[in-house]
Amino acid sequence: MTKEQSESKGDNGEEDELKWKVGDRVYALWAGNNSFYVSTIAEVNETEKSVLVTWDDADTSHRKVPFSQVMRPSDETTAWSRARIEKRATVAETKNKGRCLFTNEACEAGSVVFVERPLLVALPAVAPLLWQCLQKLHEAAPLNLGTVTFHFAALVSVLTLEKADIDIIRDKYVPEPDEEPNEDVTRILKALQDAPLDGQSSKIRTLDAKGFQRLVSAWRYNSFGHHKEDGLVLYNRISMCAHSCDPTCCWSYGDEDAFVLRSRMALEKGGELTISYLQDEDLLKSTAVRQQKLLNWKFTCACPRCCLTVDVGRGVRCQRCRVGVLYPKVPSGGFESCKVCGGNCTPEDTQMLLRMEEDYVARVETLDKKDLDDVQIVYQAALDIFEKHWILYVMDTILWEGLRPKNIMEAMEHQRRRIDFHQHYYFRPTFILAWCHEELGDSMAQTWPSRKWHLQQEFQRAYHMLSILCGTTHQYTASPYHKLWQATNSASNETKAA
Numbered sequence: 001m002t003k004e005q006s007e008s009k010g011d012n013g014e015e016d017e018l019k020w021k022v023g024d025r026v027y028a029l030w031a032g033n034n035s036f037y038v039s040t041i042a043e044v045n046e047t048e049k050s051v052l053v054t055w056d057d058a059d060t061s062h063r064k065v066p067f068s069q070v071m072r073p074s075d076e077t078t079a080w081s082r083a084r085i086e087k088r089a090t091v092a093e094t095k096n097k098g099r100c101l102f103t104n105e106a107c108e109a110g111s112v113v114f115v116e117r118p119l120l121v122a123l124p125a126v127a128p129l130l131w132q133c134l135q136k137l138h139e140a141a142p143l144n145l146g147t148v149t150f151h152f153a154a155l156v157s158v159l160t161l162e163k164a165d166i167d168i169i170r171d172k173y174v175p176e177p178d179e180e181p182n183e184d185v186t187r188i189l190k191a192l193q194d195a196p197l198d199g200q201s202s203k204i205r206t207l208d209a210k211g212f213q214r215l216v217s218a219w220r221y222n223s224f225g226h227h228k229e230d231g232l233v234l235y236n237r238i239s240m241c242a243h244s245c246d247p248t249c250c251w252s253y254g255d256e257d258a259f260v261l262r263s264r265m266a267l268e269k270g271g272e273l274t275i276s277y278l279q280d281e282d283l284l285k286s287t288a289v290r291q292q293k294l295l296n297w298k299f300t301c302a303c304p305r306c307c308l309t310v311d312v313g314r315g316v317r318c319q320r321c322r323v324g325v326l327y328p329k330v331p332s333g334g335f336e337s338c339k340v341c342g343g344n345c346t347p348e349d350t351q352m353l354l355r356m357e358e359d360y361v362a363r364v365e366t367l368d369k370k371d372l373d374d375v376q377i378v379y380q381a382a383l384d385i386f387e388k389h390w391i392l393y394v395m396d397t398i399l400w401e402g403l404r405p406k407n408i409m410e411a412m413e414h415q416r417r418r419i420d421f422h423q424h425y426y427f428r429p430t431f432i433l434a435w436c437h438e439e440l441g442d443s444m445a446q447t448w449p450s451r452k453w454h455l456q457q458e459f460q461r462a463y464h465m466l467s468i469l470c471g472t473t474h475q476y477t478a479s480p481y482h483k484l485w486q487a488t489n490s491a492s493n494e495t496k497a498a
Helices: 082-088 128-140 149-160 163-170 183-192 201-205 209-222 280-284 287-297 347-365 372-383 390-403 408-425 431-447 452-470 475-497
Strands: 007-009 015-017 025-030 035-045 050-055 064-066 089-094 098-103 112-116 120-122 232-234 249-253 259-263 314-317 386-389
Touching: 025 050, 025 475, 035 475, 082 089, 082 112, 120 149, 128 149, 128 183, 149 163, 149 183, 149 201, 149 209, 149 232, 163 209, 183 201, 183 209, 209 232, 249 452, 259 452, 280 287, 280 390, 280 408, 280 431, 314 347, 347 372, 347 386, 347 390, 372 386, 372 390, 386 390, 386 408, 390 408, 408 431, 431 452, 431 475, 452 475
Parallel strands: none
Antiparallel strands: 007 015, 025 035, 035 050, 050 064, 089 098, 112 259, 120 232, 249 259, 314 386
């Protein structure tokens, strides 16, 4: 960890160890996997220079941790005031996307744009009787959205928030602002008229169906799933961030469900603040797949990646020279000329390759991850047709995870291929890419512990990416840094001994 993480300056300018006390909230290294986790100090042993921690997840192992493996959470995880956020970011109307969020200041890659507290965290514990009532309705006849969480969050908004905050939620983006109440909304309101809700039913009984529908849609299109429990979280300014498949920002959770927004790349003043509504793994799939997934939000993405005329995540081997890789033109459906032999696909070959691609995509979607033999058969067959294709990446991921406990050498090859594809198709820092490097470093430490330079390289790449994604003092970042420190110290000691 950095000097700022492990030490502080004394009055005389010399560096002193941080003084820990019982009750301090810290990140501590769990020896089970050499990663940092949130915990609370239960005991301090100054003689042994160690602490006894209570892990947040209630795990009872590896509770004794040396001072050198404990660090304070960063101030960057504490929510800002609304006034401070308004000073940093501005909502402005755009020509094609409606209202979006823009930075008022230039940002370096990895810098905090702002940290926002939730407008509301809608968890079952907030209104348990209401949650139980909705669950019973859903069990009797499933709601069209497949879950009660959006309706529950809308009702909790009415029960717990002031009118000003409810109006903020109603003002959020919805695809159909004048949407009429659907059958689920009508059914729920009718069922709740006589439901025992601990004296809270009066607010619900006066809720009109159209207002309820608007709140449900606002939660559906603007909220985040809670990262620990079955519930939703809604933020004010964060919800104004538009989607991009090449987002300018990334995020992580801070204190008390605060949303820490960071710049993924350098931004000029006035630059748009975008995030991905998709998971990181979805950003590694084809434009067509991403567009299909984004239909859940009822818009068509027009980000720079989606507007490319060639999709380099769908490579096929040249049928003529078998060396070059052909990429499809979008949206025409043809293929580029081979850059090795200069050959072009005939219309017949083009149709054949596109049909085969559809067949393999469907096959990969139905793979049983536990049946590694079948996955390997499909993978070997696909390698004869595809190269630099996202379906190979998906199978490389399955094989890396499945083979790692059984055949680490073969698993590492699949991990390298995952890294190669990620860097080829989307070379921005992502949690997936950072963890790929860290996991590869872990495997190499197990297989070739003497290759210190290679371990250092993998852990260093993971550390620098995670520094951008969640800051230098985040528990995720501390993990590869600690491993890098161990590998560097070990290499240094071996050099001195020699």
